[in-house]
Amino acid sequence: MTALALRNWYQVHKWTSLIATLFLLLLCLTGLPLIFHEEIEHYFEPHPELHPVPAGAPRIDYDKVIASALAARPGEVVRFVAFDPQDPLGVVLTAVGLVPPPLDGHSQPFDRRTGELFPPEPPDDGFMNLILRLHTDLFLGLPGYLFLGLMGLLLVASLVSGVVVYTPFMRKLDFATVRSGRSQRLKWLDLHNVLGIVTLAWVLVVGITGVINTLALPIQGMWQTGQLAEMTAPYKDVPPLESLGSLHKALESARNAAPDMEPSFVAFPGTQFSSQHHYAVFMRGTTPLTARLLKPALVDARTSELTDMREMPLYVKTLLVSQPLHFGDYGGLPLKVIWALLDVITIVVLGSGLYLWLGRRKVPLEKHLAVLNASGVGTEGKA
Amino acid sequence: MRRGLWIIFRWPLLLALLSFLGLLSALIGDEFYDLLSWLSLGVPLLLVGVVGIRMRRVNRPRS
Numbered sequence: 001m002t003a004l005a006l007r008n009w010y011q012v013h014k015w016t017s018l019i020a021t022l023f024l025l026l027l028c029l030t031g032l033p034l035i036f037h038e039e040i041e042h043y044f045e046p047h048p049e050l051h052p053v054p055a056g057a058p059r060i061d062y063d064k065v066i067a068s069a070l071a072a073r074p075g076e077v078v079r080f081v082a083f084d085p086q087d088p089l090g091v092v093l094t095a096v097g098l099v100p101p102p103l104d105g106h107s108q109p110f111d112r113r114t115g116e117l118f119p120p121e122p123p124d125d126g127f128m129n130l131i132l133r134l135h136t137d138l139f140l141g142l143p144g145y146l147f148l149g150l151m152g153l154l155l156v157a158s159l160v161s162g163v164v165v166y167t168p169f170m171r172k173l174d175f176a177t178v179r180s181g182r183s184q185r186l187k188w189l190d191l192h193n194v195l196g197i198v199t200l201a202w203v204l205v206v207g208i209t210g211v212i213n214t215l216a217l218p219i220q221g222m223w224q225t226g227q228l229a230e231m232t233a234p235y236k237d238v239p240p241l242e243s244l245g246s247l248h249k250a251l252e253s254a255r256n257a258a259p260d261m262e263p264s265f266v267a268f269p270g271t272q273f274s275s276q277h278h279y280a281v282f283m284r285g286t287t288p289l290t291a292r293l294l295k296p297a298l299v300d301a302r303t304s305e306l307t308d309m310r311e312m313p314l315y316v317k318t319l320l321v322s323q324p325l326h327f328g329d330y331g332g333l334p335l336k337v338i339w340a341l342l343d344v345i346t347i348v349v350l351g352s353g354l355y356l357w358l359g360r361r362k363v364p365l366e367k368h369l370a371v372l373n374a375s376g377v378g379t380e381g382k383a
Numbered sequence: 384m385r386r387g388l389w390i391i392f393r394w395p396l397l398l399a400l401l402s403f404l405g406l407l408s409a410l411i412g413d414e415f416y417d418l419l420s421w422l423s424l425g426v427p428l429l430l431v432g433v434v435g436i437r438m439r440r441v442n443r444p445r446s
Contacts, residue, residue: 170386171391172386175393176430195431197395198398200402201398201402289411321410335417335420342428345431
């Protein structure tokens with residue numbers, strides 16, 4: 001590589017990093033508690049206690065669960081019913097209207113074996129929600145998502161250019177050498193290089209999947225006006241529903257249509273994820289991967305008969321697979337700990353990069369490179 | 384000694400492959416696949432630990 005090309009790559013590394021570093025530090029710091037959000041939430045708001053169910057206990061009737069949930073929240077409607085993948089728990093989400101605002105409604109957990117309803121959970125507007133908003137959209141909605149997505153793209157550019165400028169530094173060093181005996185600057189330069197290259201693949205994957213996650217809202221919109229509209233097209237001119245049919249039967253229809261899958265959540269008619277006339281039952285598989293690849297089964301909300309079930313289009317699947325790869329929530333607690341440690345190392349890489357720039361010497365890059373290449377410029381291309 | 388690209392990047396390449404393996408295996412399944420994921424994603428962390436220990440040793444002159 002010529003000195004000029006290297007100089008350009010160095011400029012890319014410098015500027016992409018400089019623009020994004022503060023936001024990336026924010027993302028890394030807020031991401032740390034978010035890795036453990038399930039554990040933190042369970043600690044502060046323990047799951048309702050589940051009693052062992054005696055054999056022959058009455059089976060759950062979902063229509064009764066819905067009726068009691070609505071009785072507990074007069075004046076509200078059901079938006080969603082969701083099912084916990086691990087515990088035999090479900091949750092009924094109600095709000096004053098079918099679509100936001102308000103964004104969040106009230107959630108009432110229930111025992112999926114008996115149908116017993118537990119007291120409503122307090123709305124989620126605490127510390128973890130603050131952290132989540134800072135991590136996802138800076139309280140700005142779609143522009144915030146897209147802005148942080150752009151910062152993610154800068155991160156990717158910074159990683160690629162970082163690998164290129166890593167090369168000349170390592171011409172005369174063994175892998176993972178840290179020259180700690182000489183100057184602070186040299187030590188931190190070596191640390192920046194080794195920590196950056198060691199965590200490269202993970203940061204790249206978490207960065208790219210993070211960028212894809214920032215596109216969640218547009219992807220959702222595309223699916224609603226695309227596949228969902230197609231699936232519900234025959235109902236376009238049907239008059240609005242006067243009352244809802246049985247959810248219990250609707251769930252049975254969906255289960256029969258996909259016997260090797262489990263319901264993940266049900267979107268009620270009129271909500272964002274369904275039509276005006278359907279229960280949209282989103283089915284999930286049983287491996288960590290297929291559990292994310294939801295399959296919508298649309299059930300007529302009057303007759304409880306299945307009307308259509310399809311695979312999600314590729315762009316939705318990409319988003320759904322990006323989620324676990326960004327969150328690190330698909331391999332138990334040890335994977336979350338690994339995620340956290342790699343996140344901390346990333347913070348050190350960002351911090352040391354900033355330190356190296358702040359303490360930069362006023363030496364032109366050419367001179368700097370000349371020192372690095374003292375053993376002979378020009379052999380580089382043959383390497 | 385001037386090192387070529389292969390010498391410079393062989394270890395980073397191996398670490399990247401291990402990381403990708405770890406990221407994917409926990410997606411494919413549970414139990415064995417989770418364990419495989421922890422072990423292969425743990426290698427970069429282990430290496431960072433080794434770098435840390437080595438630095439401490441260099442800073443503390445042997446008596």
